[in-house]
Amino acid sequence: MSLLGPTEPEPSVLVRKLRIVGIMTWLYALLQIVDMRFWHSRIAERRRISMGIPERVIAWLFGQMLAWFGILYYALTEDSRWFVAGVAMLVVTFVAFPVRDA
Secondary structure, three states: OOOEEOOOOOOHHHHHHHHHHHHHHHHHHHHHHHHHHHHHOOOHHHHHHHOOOHHHHHHHHHHHHHHHHHHHHHHHHHHOHHHHHHHHHHHHHHHHHHOOOO
């Protein structure tokens, strides 16, 4: 401990904050994936048009975002559950948004 306080946050504080970020990340990604798959809102349509890439690629990127968060969480906490869940969700996006011939 230095004169200005602890030099790094306590692990339990870091883990709690990572879990909050993880929950927010999962909620955001799941809402976007469900929107693209079932609701087809104007927001999803505008995103697809502005990005200029197919909707299935955007869905895969959301799935990949969850797996990447899991990798980060695992690297900092050695808890692989978020990573396994992220990879499972990435596989779900590949099933829900299959590759099609153009």
